[in-house]
Amino acid sequence: MTRDPRWEEQLFALFDDLEQQAEAAFAAEREGEVAEQARSAYAEVALAARLMAAVGAPVSLTVEGVGALEGTLQRVAAGWCLLDVAGQGWIVRLPAVQVVRGLPARSVAEAAWPVTARLGLGSALRRVAEARDPCRLLLRDGTTYDARLGRVGADFVEAHLGETPPGTRTGPVLVAFTALAAVHPL
Incomplete structure (x- = not known):
């Protein structure tokens, strides 16, 4: 049985795309947390x-x-x-x-x-x-x-x-x- 090299490339591309989406979602979530922490910290400034x-x-x-x-x-x-x-x-x-x-x-x-x-x-x-x-x-x-x-x-x-x-x-x-x-x- 022979492997189709395009199938592997497509699979790796799919994994890369999923990884990039996960990183973007994490960055967006982290950015929201940082903004909330900044608002919370500023609430303590007299x-x-x-x-x-x-x-x-x-x-x-x-x-x-x-x-x-x-x-x-x-x-x-x-x-x-x-x-x-x-x-x-x-x-x-x-x-x-x-x-x-x-x-x-x-x-x-x-x-x-x-x-x-x-x-x-x-x-x-x-x-x-x-x-x-x-x-x-x-x-x-x-x-x-x-x-x-x-x-x-x-x-x-x-x-x-x-x-x-x-x-x-x-x-x-x-x-x-x-x-x-x-x-x-x-």
């Missing part, structure tokens, strides 16, 4: 991680109770950032940030942040209080206080207001961190 990638760059922030701020992002830390706006350092609480423009597409994982980035808002406000310079506190509801900062608690700051009318209670106003949008020097 605003602060995106901001951290922009330190030293110009950005635009829209802040609740304040409005638009444009400047150079100087520092990002746990729950706040420092924005240089026309030579003034603005401490901005991240929960009050509504819109950000001008960020690069990348982010910086929290594990790669400098140790100082782990300092909370209280640390930044303590530095302002130690300087004893007057500042403006801008609240998320639009209220402003011109004051000197006093003691800083776990979740509030004492704001010593300027002149108080006769017959009014004296002493500091306590401002909860959750109400605060931004602080800047006067």
Whole structure:
């Protein structure tokens, strides 16, 4: 019995075709898995991680109770950032940030942040209080206080207001961190 060489060629061609189809199906499935993993991983990226990638760059922030701020992002830390706006350092609480423009597409994982980035808002406000310079506190509801900062608690700051009318209670106003949008020097 003689073998037809074309039959073997056709069989090998069929096997090659099936193998190519299997590789294409695997690649398509793998591409879908990679895309899903990328979406899932990006769902874990926080605003602060995106901001951290922009330190030293110009950005635009829209802040609740304040409005638009444009400047150079100087520092990002746990729950706040420092924005240089026309030579003034603005401490901005991240929960009050509504819109950000001008960020690069990348982010910086929290594990790669400098140790100082782990300092909370209280640390930044303590530095302002130690300087004893007057500042403006801008609240998320639009209220402003011109004051000197006093003691800083776990979740509030004492704001010593300027002149108080006769017959009014004296002493500091306590401002909860959750109400605060931004602080800047006067």
